[in-house]
Amino acid sequence: xxxxxxxxxxxxxxxxxxxxxxxxxxxxxxxxxxxxxxxxxxxxxxxxxxxxxxxxxxxxxxxxxxxxxxxxxxxxxxxxxxxxxxxxxxxxxxxxxxxxxxxxxxxxxxxxxxxxxxxxxxxxxxxxxxxxxxxxxxxxxxxxxxxxxxxxxxxxxxxxxxxxxxxxxxxxxxxxxxxxxxxxxxxxxxxxxxxxxxxxxxxxxxxxxxxxxxxxxxxxxxxxxxxxxxxxxxxxxxxxxxxxxxxxxxxxxxxxxxxxxxxxxxxxxxxxxxxxxxxxxxxxxxxxxxxxxxxxxxxxxxxxxxxxxxxxxxxxxxxxxxxxxxxxxxxxxxxxxxxxxxxxxxxxxxxxxxxxxxxxxxxxxxxxxxx
Amino acid sequence: xxxxxxxxxxxxxxxxxxxxxxxxxxxxxxxxxxxxxxxxxxxxxxxxxxxxxxxxxxxxxxxxxxxxxxxxxxxxxxxxxxxxxxxxxxxxxxxxxxxxxxxxxxxxxxxxxxxxxxxxxxxxxxxxxxxxxxxxxxxxxxxxxxxxxxxxxxxxxxxxxxxxxxxxxxxxxxxxxxxxxxxxxxxxxxxxxxxxxxxxxxxxxxxxxxxxxxxxxxxxxxxxxxxxxxxxxxxxxxxxxxxxxxxxxxxxxxxxxxxxxxxxxxxxxxxxxxxxxxxxxxxxxxxxxxxxxxxxxxxxxxxxxxxxxxxxxxxxxxxxxxxx
Numbered sequence: 001x002x003x004x005x006x007x008x009x010x011x012x013x014x015x016x017x018x019x020x021x022x023x024x025x026x027x028x029x030x031x032x033x034x035x036x037x038x039x040x041x042x043x044x045x046x047x048x049x050x051x052x053x054x055x056x057x058x059x060x061x062x063x064x065x066x067x068x069x070x071x072x073x074x075x076x077x078x079x080x081x082x083x084x085x086x087x088x089x090x091x092x093x094x095x096x097x098x099x100x101x102x103x104x105x106x107x108x109x110x111x112x113x114x115x116x117x118x119x120x121x122x123x124x125x126x127x128x129x130x131x132x133x134x135x136x137x138x139x140x141x142x143x144x145x146x147x148x149x150x151x152x153x154x155x156x157x158x159x160x161x162x163x164x165x166x167x168x169x170x171x172x173x174x175x176x177x178x179x180x181x182x183x184x185x186x187x188x189x190x191x192x193x194x195x196x197x198x199x200x201x202x203x204x205x206x207x208x209x210x211x212x213x214x215x216x217x218x219x220x221x222x223x224x225x226x227x228x229x230x231x232x233x234x235x236x237x238x239x240x241x242x243x244x245x246x247x248x249x250x251x252x253x254x255x256x257x258x259x260x261x262x263x264x265x266x267x268x269x270x271x272x273x274x275x276x277x278x279x280x281x282x283x284x285x286x287x288x289x290x291x292x293x294x295x296x297x298x299x300x301x302x303x304x305x306x307x308x309x310x311x312x313x314x315x316x317x318x319x320x321x322x323x324x325x326x327x328x329x330x331x332x333x334x335x336x337x338x339x340x341x342x343x344x345x346x347x348x349x350x351x352x353x354x355x356x357x358x359x360x361x362x363x364x365x366x367x368x369x370x371x
Numbered sequence: 372x373x374x375x376x377x378x379x380x381x382x383x384x385x386x387x388x389x390x391x392x393x394x395x396x397x398x399x400x401x402x403x404x405x406x407x408x409x410x411x412x413x414x415x416x417x418x419x420x421x422x423x424x425x426x427x428x429x430x431x432x433x434x435x436x437x438x439x440x441x442x443x444x445x446x447x448x449x450x451x452x453x454x455x456x457x458x459x460x461x462x463x464x465x466x467x468x469x470x471x472x473x474x475x476x477x478x479x480x481x482x483x484x485x486x487x488x489x490x491x492x493x494x495x496x497x498x499x500x501x502x503x504x505x506x507x508x509x510x511x512x513x514x515x516x517x518x519x520x521x522x523x524x525x526x527x528x529x530x531x532x533x534x535x536x537x538x539x540x541x542x543x544x545x546x547x548x549x550x551x552x553x554x555x556x557x558x559x560x561x562x563x564x565x566x567x568x569x570x571x572x573x574x575x576x577x578x579x580x581x582x583x584x585x586x587x588x589x590x591x592x593x594x595x596x597x598x599x600x601x602x603x604x605x606x607x608x609x610x611x612x613x614x615x616x617x618x619x620x621x622x623x624x625x626x627x628x629x630x631x632x633x634x635x636x637x638x639x640x641x642x643x644x645x646x647x648x649x650x651x652x653x654x655x656x657x658x659x660x661x662x663x664x665x666x667x668x669x670x671x672x673x674x675x676x677x678x679x680x681x682x683x684x685x686x687x688x689x690x691x692x693x694x695x
Contacts, residue, residue: 083401084398084399085401086401086411086413087407088411088415330395330398330399331395334395
């Protein structure tokens with residue numbers, strides 16, 4: 001499916017509908033005001049404005065699709081966790097409990113939003129905006145299919161891999177701000193842990209991504225995926241794939257690396273003082289980040305949308321992302337949360353040398369001309 | 372040297388296999404097992420219900436016809452959640468039956484265990500919730516079911532029950548008893564003798580009941596209760612013969628016997644009625660201590676059966692302070 005043409009047609013339709021009224025007003029109102037309406041309609045239909053609106057439409061469509069996947073992922077996680085732990089999971093709402101997430105979201109909407117008296121109001125308000133906004137922005141950078149991504153008249157975004165990871169790394173900052181602004185010891189510890197955790201996983205993560213970029217020779221997701229048409233990068237860069245998986249779990253703050261919101265020790269960590277739909281958005285955003293992590297893993301290491309042409313490319317991509325997420329759920333069902341010093345140990349003493357080794361392998365492979 | 376600088380106890384090293392791979396294998400096994408069975412371990416409660424074992428301890432059922440209203444269930448309840456309610460029943464007349472407050476009940480089953488007539492059972496009904504606290508207190512009428520099926524009946528023995536009113540003290544029973552468990556004991560101040568049966572020796576043969584010329588002994592079914600039974604001991608000096616214990620007794624253990632020679636001389640020179648005293652046929656006693664509670668003159672005290680036997684039932688009679 002060509003996202004550009006679809007969204008161009010949609011934008012065209014919308015602009016036509018709007019212009020029908022604008023031109024109608026121009027026809028009804030005589031004089032210079034009517035001519036102004038006519039020229040407004042002309043401006044809306046001009047190619048440059050249409051291009052900007054089409055890109056906006058693309059972003060909306062891509063994020064809607066991604067959010068649908070996020071809802072499905074939450075449902076998959078709840079069902080799979082239930083099976084891993086021998087219970088049933090959501091059951092009553094909708095087929096197989098699929099709409100349980102919507103029911104939970106509705107419940108969050110009904111709850112009162114409380115702002116603590118001692119909180120720093122501005123930071124308290126701005127932190128979730130940064131967190132949620134940056135997380136949803138990641139979704140816009142990841143193309144689901146060869147043509148189902150943000151493109152400018154068919155030209156994909158250059159450097160989207162770098163952009164995705166840059167946006168990914170914004171969230172710990174907002175967590176630290178939130179933890180500070182809430183003025184509560186649990187939230188502060190949670191925010192500090194988030195910063196400490198970022199120290200440990202970010203470097204091996206980016207090193208393993210760098211090896212992929214070395215092999216692919218491009219910063220764009222589309223080019224990286226096209227370069228894997230013959231062989232997935234998970235095969236030559238197996239070490240890097242493992243390092244990437246561990247780091248991406250830490251990046252999206254899932255168990256066993258959910259130190260900032262360790263329920264057993266820190267109540268709810270940095271989200272303790274947030275209530276109502278703000279908390280609901282936090283929960284949803286964690287899964288948005290989870291989906292983004294899975295999609296990036298699928299695109300960088302598992303060949304993205306490459307696959308036999310039995311089903312559309314987009315479905316290949318989603319299947320791979322879902323498989324990575326199943327591994328996430330499996331890890332969550334099995335492993336206990338690790339301590340802060342352990343994650344620093346892990347990041348600096350284990351993952352960093354492995355990532356360096358992986359980078360060396362990538363460079364050697366590239367130099368020998370294998371890729 | 373380097374080891375001694377650090378005082379912390381050394382952590383036991385856990386390998387990657389033990390830390391990561393084994394737990395993941397465990398959950399995977401669980402997943403596969405759960406998926407193959409097609410049904411997780413949980414039960415969708417409102418839709419499905421667990422089949423509960425017959426011995427499950429849930430809501431009580433009370434047979435009004437079996438219950439003798441002795442109130443031992445109320446006495447033994449550790450949470451004090453039962454009470455006796457006075458009811459006027461069209462068939463049974465004025466009776467007392469226990470009700471249960473399920474807000475406090477801990478479902479220990481002591482009340483069922485101590486019931487001397489198997490009138491109280493526990494069913495597997497567990498949905499007892501209510502919108503207010505009063506709704507948790509179940510009146511005896513709501514527990515009533517006269518034809519209850521007792522899943523686990525208590526062991527029943529046959530005991531010779533002496534009817535003191537009929538007994539003439541002819542010692543036929545004591546003579547015929549093959550194990551010589553019957554002793555004839557003088558009942559103080561009444562001038563009568565009555566048989567006392569040692570139930571620990573008794574073989575339940577029933578010969579005493581056959582031989583009794585007045586049919587004063589009948590073989591009666593009695594359930595063996597696991598709890599130790601306290602028995603009433605009478606202090607004859609304090610007894611006024613008022614008969615409160617006689618009226619309180621739920622199992623016809625007590626007989627009021629006249630004491631000849633205690634008649635008062637009335638104004639006209641006539642002799643009045645003689646004083647009475649309580650006489651206990653303890654074979655039938657269920658140990659409910661209603662008589663002791665009913666006595667307003669502190670003449671009755673409840674003594675555990677084992678202590679009474681060690682002191683000797685006859686001894687209490689000889690001292691005159693005792694029983695019988």
